[in-house]
Amino acid sequence: MLKHNLGYPRIGIRRELKKACEDYWSNKIDSNNLFEIGNKIREDNWKEQERSGLDLIPCNDFSFYDHVLDMSLLLGVIPESYLDIPIIKDHIDLYFSMARGFQKNKWDIKAMEMTKWFNTNYHYIVPEFNKNQKFSIFSNKIFDELKESQKLLKSVRKIKPVLIGPVSYLFLGKEKDPYFQKMDLIENIVPVYIEIIHKLKNQGVNWIQLDEPILVLDMSEKEKEVFRYAYKEISILCSEMNILLTSYFDGISENISLLSDFFVKALHIDLVEDSNQLEKILSFVKESEMFLSLGIINGRNIWKNNYNSSIKKIEKTIKYIGENRVMIAPNCSLLHVPIDVEYENFIHKDVKNKMSFAKQKIYELNDLEKIIEGNRDLLFENSHLMEKNKGSSIIHDKKVKERTMKISENDIKRENPFYIRQKKQQEKFRLPLFPTTTIGSFPQTKEIRSLRNKYRKKELSKKEYHQKIKCFIVDVIKKQEFLNLDVLVHGEFERTDMVEYFSDKLKGILSTENGWVQSYGSRCVKPPIIYGDISRNGDMTVDWICFAQSKTKKLMKGMLTGPVTILQWSFVRDDQPIFHTAYQIAWSMREEVLSLEKSGIKIIQIDEPALREGLPLKKKNWKSYFDWSIKAFRLSSSGVKDDTQIHTHMCYSEFNNILEYIADMDADVITMETSRSKMELLKAFSKFSYPNEIGPGVYDIHSPRIITKEEIFDLIKKASKILPIRNIWINPDCGLKTRKWKEVLESLKNMTEAAKKARVKLITK
Incomplete structure (x- = not known):
């Protein structure tokens, strides 16, 4: 059984990356200083993941601003307006200009569009495509970072470069010319992906992770056709490379038939967001030689894993396809959670003991492997923790629960329609x-x-x-x-953050000291933790x-923050339906x-x-x-x-x-x-x-x-x-x-x- 991770937080435990980028933008440090700080964060991340016992460790999951923008630079998807600025000579300045705009002397160029990454609070820079879009390898970032990791880690075969897959990358972008569809660019972009994969193979890579979160969506027939084409080409022309095809944020049951026309070495599925898909996916992979990666650690919330639930999924998968074809991992990149819970010193122990940040989550994979190997003490300790505090007054408030169940029609209706109010x-x-x-x-x-x-x-x-x-x-x-x-x-000078401010005023929510998560670029937030009523x-x-x-x-x-935003931008308790928590916030x-x-x-x-x-x-x-x-x-x-x-x-x-x-x-x-x-x-x-x-x-x-x-x-x-x-x-x-x-x-x-x-x-x- 292989343990792996899809991606690790890149901001640094003390938000070193945020501070470095902002110092660079304000000319307090030069690019060499910026790159040194980036190198140190990557080194710390790789070493921690190696210590945790992971069998495959992600590379190229680090970014100075946004991993989608990194892909645009890698593939040469750069609007001409940025290439036309003669005073921008370095890739890093071009990169930041695309993200933040450029305004100097006579030059005044807007930043590229930014939007939310699927249903998360992470923002990405939207790629811009024209009808005759050309793709080519423009940036060496992925190859340079691979060399770094190979020098640092004891086993180079553990290194797994991560790329956004070609279909999802096109899906995430935007057509700048009328009368063409971005998916029509697939024949132009796939050869460049194949070239990248071969270059990585020549650098000694054994596994490559291609992220295709488009698989969890309601894909159009056009998107399905494009997906089949892309991966037929990749599977044929990169047959010697172990491709790990990943999906996350939901299930892929509706689109699993797309994988019938080609072969990849492994498929990753999200069992946190959709545990019901396992049966259908197992039936699909059973007769093939494909590995199945189980996303069983929640990469978007901060609660410890329920080992009993995860072990059942692992054992069922082993029974179907054998232990040698099973992989376990977080359901998605750990980009969406803070780095280390041990930096929190003021959380009540009954709550903190149930929490797990990125560092703790990769070690949970090690625990699960030990339980499969026979260490039932770890399973007992975890089960005891899951049961503890179910009746705690810190968590439960009977009056609040009762009010949540008594919402009338009058409670959710204004007295008169809008035209009268207006x-x-x-x-x-x-x-x-x-x-x-x-x-x-x-x-x-x-x-x-x-x-x-x-x-x-x-x-x-x-x-x-x-x-x-x-x-x-x-x-x-x-x-x-x-x-x-x-x-x-x-x-709002009295407020640190639009959600955190209210978390400090409401019972049942807490704020962290160092629970920072990247929202976009250098913008980091500390999502509160909803632990009780x-x-x-x-x-x-x-x-x-x-x-x-x-x-x-x-x-x-x-100025107030709404109940749904407080909910979505917090780490939410997982012991009751989410709408109960939403109504509790709404009453307040x-x-x-x-x-x-x-x-x-x-x-x-x-x-x-x-x-x-x-x-x-x-x-x-x-x-x-x-x-x-x-x-x-x-x-x-x-x-x-x-x-x-x-x-x-x-x-x-x-x-x-x-x-x-x-x-x-x-x-x-x-x-x-x-x-x-x-x-x-x-x-x-x-x-x-x-x-x-x-x-x-x-x-x-x-x-x-x-x-x-x-x-x-x-x-x-x-x-x-x-x-x-x-x-x-x-x-x-x-x-x-x-x-x-x-x-x-x-x-x-x-x-x-x-x-x-x-x-x-x-x-x-």
Whole structure:
């Protein structure tokens, strides 16, 4: 039985990669310093995995920004606009320009589009294809990192380079030319993959991992045809290489027949997300010589593996195909979990003892192998742990559970439909056409982070800390008034993160010290851990929002994170149905909404950027997901009066197929990210005749470049041709927390000026 891993976190235990990249971008270190830090992280990762006893260790899972962007560079998929910049000479600067944009001297090139990686909170850079797209080996990163690992590890045969497979890579990309399909590029791209595989073989590689998560989707006939073609070619022309074909995030039962037309050495399946597929997959591989890799360790959550459950799956597989053809692994890359739970010092032992981060997970594979070999003590210890604390008051709250079961129709319904509410709100607020606002957060400077750090270390009293935060709030209000924004926010300076902040205020959720996970590029988050029943101890935001409102005559938005996003961006308990947890959060947020309204706050934003990413990958499961997720949002938002305006915000969402569900949320205003896609998302809203108000983002906050007034006006003009003018808000794509003040102030000034211009130029519509 072979133990292997699909991928390891690349940020470093102390977020060394984040700091190094940001220092490089600000010219504090050079590329040699950056590469040295990258080398050290890779070395630590490889050595730890070797110590764990893995039989196959991934290589090329490290990335300075994004592994999909790495593939684009490897394959030479680089838009001409980036290649045309003469002052960019190094691959690393070209790479970062594609990810972040380039603005220097006369050059002003936008960042490439970014979107969510399947149904996770990880973001990838979307490849751009044209009709005559050529592919060739452009970058040597994978070959150089292979040499590094071969020098470091005792057995070079343990090294397993990882690549996104050709079909999934094309699927993840976007056509830039009309009238062609990206899948038609398969005949161009497969020869380059074959060339890469042969080069790796010549460097002494025995196994190669090709990730094809497209297999878990509802594949079109075209995609199936392309898949068959690609792997027939690869299996014929790379027959001497052991290809491990991996899928993850769901099951592949519906697409297993695709593998009948070719042979790969091993197939990896995700038994965490779909354990029911095992029977069908076993029947398929039984008569072949194919290895079967069982994804049985949860690479997207932080709870220890239930060994009893995993052993049953392993033993069943051994019975069918023999131990020599069985492989075990996490279900997906460990990119989605923190690195080491031993760096957590303040978690209650009853909770911590049940937790497992990336390092612990690879050692769990070793335990499972020992149990199969006869060490039943490990199985007994794990079973005892699984049973412990089932009646613990730390975890369970009877009153919270009872309330969760008593949700009435009135609890999830506004008093009147939107058109009545809109009229009341317009009469009350008297906002201009194209009202301007921001999504919530403003730059969290070094000064703010230092202040927070001093407070944590008790170098500042609570009173001193709060007073200084109030000074930041007063300052940001003045800045917004100077910019002439119509609806203001308080800046969220008291918040480290939009989910973590609430986790510190709610019972049943905890925050970690070092539980960092990469979200995109250098952006890392610390997902809270939902370990028990959730309830609200008291007001969480009211004092801060009311203080801010007292400092301005303009409307101030109350800022909350929605129940589905708190759920999706946390590590969720696995001992009860997920919708029970969602409703518990929703009740708590409803109480906060009503408290804000009672305190005089008339516009309340309940952010749900994660609603779309939580959507099951298979369409057959959509309805059950939306049944509880929309119900949870409406439970949190529906208790207010008609003239209280509810906003929500969503990130990187492909809305086309889910607009009926988005409309069912019944938020008065939805804001979303559209600037990188140049308002393409709005076409779907127009065709659907979306009834409520929309704030299509006009300013890409994930890039440091300053957007011009003309660009923003063009986007507003485009939106006004698609949507009713009275329903359009003007706002950035997302919160401004990660940006610098200079670029924020200039971009927002251009945004408000563009809105003024639109009120004059487009008013006749």
